Amino acid sequence: MLIRNILHYIKEAFLSIGRNGWMSFASVSVVAVSLFILGTFYLVNLNAEHITAELESQVEIIAEVAEDLTAEEIEQLRVTVIQLPEVEEVRFVSKSEALQRLKERMGEEWVEGYEDEERNPLPHSFEIRTIVPQDVPVVAGKLEKIPGIADVEYGAGVVEKLFRVGSVVRWIGLTFMVGLAVTAMFLIANTIKLTVNARSKEIMIMKWVGATEWFIRWPFVIEGIILGLIGALIPSLLLYYLYGEAVNWSQTNINFLPLLPSYLVIGELIKLLLLLGTIIGALGSALSVRRFLKV
Amino acid sequence: MLIRNILHYIKEAFLSIGRNGWMSFASVSVVAVSLFILGTFYLVNLNAEHITAELESQVEIIAEVAEDLTAEEIEQLRVTVIQLPEVEEVRFVSKSEALQRLKERMGEEWVEGYEDEERNPLPHSFEIRTIVPQDVPVVAGKLEKIPGIADVEYGAGVVEKLFRVGSVVRWIGLTFMVGLAVTAMFLIANTIKLTVNARSKEIMIMKWVGATEWFIRWPFVIEGIILGLIGALIPSLLLYYLYGEAVNWSQTNINFLPLLPSYLVIGELIKLLLLLGTIIGALGSALSVRRFLKV
Amino acid sequence: MIEIRHVNMVYPNGVRALNDINLNIDRNEFVFVVGASGAGKSTLIRLLGLEFPPTAGKIKVLGKELTRLRRREIPAYRRSIGVVFQDFRLLENRCVYDNVAFAMQVVGARPRDIRRRVPEALEAVGLLDKARMKPQELSGGEQQRVCLARAIVNNPSLIIADEPTGNLDPKTSMEIIEHLKAINIRGTTVIMATHDREIVNALKKRVIALENGRIIRDEQRGEYS
Amino acid sequence: MIEIRHVNMVYPNGVRALNDINLNIDRNEFVFVVGASGAGKSTLIRLLGLEFPPTAGKIKVLGKELTRLRRREIPAYRRSIGVVFQDFRLLENRCVYDNVAFAMQVVGARPRDIRRRVPEALEAVGLLDKARMKPQELSGGEQQRVCLARAIVNNPSLIIADEPTGNLDPKTSMEIIEHLKAINIRGTTVIMATHDREIVNALKKRVIALENGRIIRDEQRGEYS
Numbered sequence A, B: 001m002l003i004r005n006i007l008h009y010i011k012e013a014f015l016s017i018g019r020n021g022w023m024s025f026a027s028v029s030v031v032a033v034s035l036f037i038l039g040t041f042y043l044v045n046l047n048a049e050h051i052t053a054e055l056e057s058q059v060e061i062i063a064e065v066a067e068d069l070t071a072e073e074i075e076q077l078r079v080t081v082i083q084l085p086e087v088e089e090v091r092f093v094s095k096s097e098a099l100q101r102l103k104e105r106m107g108e109e110w111v112e113g114y115e116d117e118e119r120n121p122l123p124h125s126f127e128i129r130t131i132v133p134q135d136v137p138v139v140a141g142k143l144e145k146i147p148g149i150a151d152v153e154y155g156a157g158v159v160e161k162l163f164r165v166g167s168v169v170r171w172i173g174l175t176f177m178v179g180l181a182v183t184a185m186f187l188i189a190n191t192i193k194l195t196v197n198a199r200s201k202e203i204m205i206m207k208w209v210g211a212t213e214w215f216i217r218w219p220f221v222i223e224g225i226i227l228g229l230i231g232a233l234i235p236s237l238l239l240y241y242l243y244g245e246a247v248n249w250s251q252t253n254i255n256f257l258p259l260l261p262s263y264l265v266i267g268e269l270i271k272l273l274l275l276l277g278t279i280i281g282a283l284g285s286a287l288s289v290r291r292f293l294k295v
Numbered sequence C, D: 001m002i003e004i005r006h007v008n009m010v011y012p013n014g015v016r017a018l019n020d021i022n023l024n025i026d027r028n029e030f031v032f033v034v035g036a037s038g039a040g041k042s043t044l045i046r047l048l049g050l051e052f053p054p055t056a057g058k059i060k061v062l063g064k065e066l067t068r069l070r071r072r073e074i075p076a077y078r079r080s081i082g083v084v085f086q087d088f089r090l091l092e093n094r095c096v097y098d099n100v101a102f103a104m105q106v107v108g109a110r111p112r113d114i115r116r117r118v119p120e121a122l123e124a125v126g127l128l129d130k131a132r133m134k135p136q137e138l139s140g141g142e143q144q145r146v147c148l149a150r151a152i153v154n155n156p157s158l159i160i161a162d163e164p165t166g167n168l169d170p171k172t173s174m175e176i177i178e179h180l181k182a183i184n185i186r187g188t189t190v191i192m193a194t195h196d197r198e199i200v201n202a203l204k205k206r207v208i209a210l211e212n213g214r215i216i217r218d219e220q221r222g223e224y225s
């Protein structure tokens, strides 16, 4: 009896999708469009965060060492710095290494006459990376107070700006994602309500003939799930394809802005979309039918 | 007779909106949500373009002048450069000015001993801005071939990347805008079809009683326009408020990323949304009604 | 007034509802169409109301050949006749008054005339006191009478009615029929499909009997069977 | 079997459709409910079918007090009776067969029983050959008979029918009534609202006459009026 009913529900659901072909199409398309937009946002947001994080993580502090320190004192200084809790990595850059870099960047003539160790005007320095990029200003502050460190530089303005932009991007992205999820739900609920509305007569007749509420509701819920799943599958496949293309394209065209590779994000995304589709479909029809079951 | 009819149509349209309260609400909300998303994109895209343009326009070329030129030859060179069709502005930076800048940037000790005109290792140079930032690489190429110019620099990598990112932003934004416009239309058409579908019986009865097609259609069209306008007004007001807030916020928090001021964009946006709402509403209902008028 | 020549009606699903119908109905006649359930009465009525064209044959009403009407001429034709539908077809979200008034608005009647004629028509079918109720708030017979009021409100020269008394008790039926008779005497042609033996036998008017889509009987002062 | 005590029905719009109705109907009776259009017949039928509760009074059917039924008990009650609605209420996008079969699926009948009983019921109303057609493809009378087939298919112990012959010609009507009589003899109680004088007078069964929502006559072997 139970199995018979389940089969009946599933059969009814499929028959109903066929019978209401046009409305099924409308529902699926709304779900698909909403989830497509949502999915695109999800990907854009993920990548925006990724890129911001990437850029942020490249920020480092340069601390110049005072002229008069001995090699031992410098080593002590290095230990002091690396023991700061926020610091991840400290690299010592000697005077001569710094001069070498300058030579590479500016050309021979610039360093001409300075190549001798004694005449080199550049100081020794440390390149410091923090565990969390946000800590850069904090660490810079601490470094300035350490005796033996002459000067601290981290392109203050730029870093702070970058962090602010990063958090703005994340904040905007999140707001948009949540907003879109809510509006998608809203659109879908509306559409399902309309389709169920158009079938209110059908539901009422079923009641008059003595169908129990769940006997009426199940086919609608299953129908909703099927439509929701189809509606989720379409943007899933589309995004799978399009994102793959986007990654390829970005690799050849803007390789300095690395998109997250497909295999890292698409699986999660598709799971999310299918889950959302199912929930939307099931809940949407169950709730919409309820209105007419009260009669 | 004509005025009587027009009054009748408008009255019918308003009555119908009231009678179909729930469906009117559904239609308005779909229009509102779609246009809100569209409007947001429009603003984001406009600002993204604006910011990219801003950044791009700051790109300039530095052309070093060969050591052995006389002041006259340099003046001739300047004229040659400014006569390039892509060039907007040429600024001459003398050896000593360059040294001055270096001093400001790197500190006294760096230029110590070079301040004498004779010993200054820096060359004279031109700072060149092009009319269109995209022409920077082209102009650089031309400059390199001009005799008397020793070296041309424009941070090649960065500029090209910037341009590529700029065009990508523009391209993505446009695709998304168009895509959204199309899907919004699609969603709205679907919803209006559903609402009209639910009233197909009404339309058919009107036909059986002998109403002409336009007598049936007009109230629906007017109804559609009213709903479309309301549906456009909501996101217009919302975006007007929110964008104002966003501009304020950006001014105090990320003033290095200037959002376009409200008065420059909001008027256009609202005009666009209202126009779209009207078209969507009118066309949506006219087309949807057509299906049932054929009977 | 009505000329039907070799009319056949085959529905899309293959059911042959009318089979070579030939009929002449004159101005001012009162005609009953009778026959068993499924004989084709409604199909004949619906052809006259231009719900669909016949699959074969010619129908001429009020001097116009229906199969030759252009699409934009159809509304004008429908407005020139009054139809009572077997399934009522009332606008659900409008009250009784508005349902009847709508038939007048459609012909472009003046508001003044509408305010005068609609109550008259409702009075004639005994529903003036329910003018402000919605169709769903009416009994079956009351809905049917609203449909009748809508059919007569424009004073059409032809009324076609599909079982206009199917949901009415004999007394109310007779009142309605008396009203139709009065309208008929004042010059309106009436064609009415019915199952009501009493009415047909009482009126002694022309009776056309259908069976399986064919006319099997056509008598001037006929009886139900 | 049915006990109605001091039942009043006032619709939300203030129309008093039933006024202090008291009735006892025994198992196996065959009862006609007659009265003018708007007298309250359908309202009485709809109360028994649990479309809405009465505004006052008690109704007891098959040992259950309808006003005391909990929400989840309502479907079981509805399944235990067979109802013919005045406005048919057929599922539009299902064929005739499925419409009737649905009433059996709802009670959880076995597919084998459904395949046996549905054709029997369609046969009884003379529609077996139209089993695969959709309701909109049927004539008014045919739709009414589908509704009747659906009401009898579960062999309910109580059938309530609202003008089940309103759209039928006298001959078909008589066949249907004969069928109901046969069912009644085999033990089913039948309550039927009707306008058909011929049928009522021919059967000589109990007649309850309503007028303005009151019972004005209740005779064991009654006539239409």
Ligand SMILES: Nc1ncnc2c1ncn2[C@@H]1O[C@H](COP(=O)(O)OP(=O)(O)OP(=O)(O)O)[C@@H](O)[C@H]1O
Pocket (backbone or CB within 6 Å): C011, C012, C013, C015, C016, C017, C035, C036, C037, C038, C039, C040, C041, C042, C043, C044, C086, D130, D136, D137, D138, D139, D140, D141, D142, D167, D168, D169
């Ligand atoms: N829309 C339709 N599509 C297909 N077949 C139809 C349609 N309407 C009616 N029929 C079939 O055509 C035949 C004639 O139908 P019609 O409605 O004319 O009968 P009728 O004489 O009015 O019957 P009743 O007295 O029951 O109303 C019937 O067999 C019916 O099944």
Ligand SMILES: Nc1ncnc2c1ncn2[C@@H]1O[C@H](COP(=O)(O)OP(=O)(O)OP(=O)(O)O)[C@@H](O)[C@H]1O
Pocket (backbone or CB within 6 Å): C130, C136, C137, C138, C139, C140, C141, C142, C167, C168, C169, D011, D012, D013, D015, D016, D017, D035, D036, D037, D038, D039, D040, D041, D042, D043, D044, D086
């Ligand atoms: N849903 C409703 N809301 C308000 N009033 C209603 C409703 N249904 C019926 N009525 C009113 O209640 C009264 C009785 O209606 P009912 O349907 O019981 O009459 P009836 O005897 O079945 O008439 P008929 O023979 O015309 O079908 C009528 O005056 C009607 O207008």
Ligand SMILES: [Mg+2]
Pocket (backbone or CB within 6 Å): C041, C042, C043, C086, C162, D139, D140, D141
């Ligand atoms: Mg008929």
Ligand SMILES: [Mg+2]
Pocket (backbone or CB within 6 Å): C139, C140, C141, D041, D042, D043, D086, D162
């Ligand atoms: Mg009734």
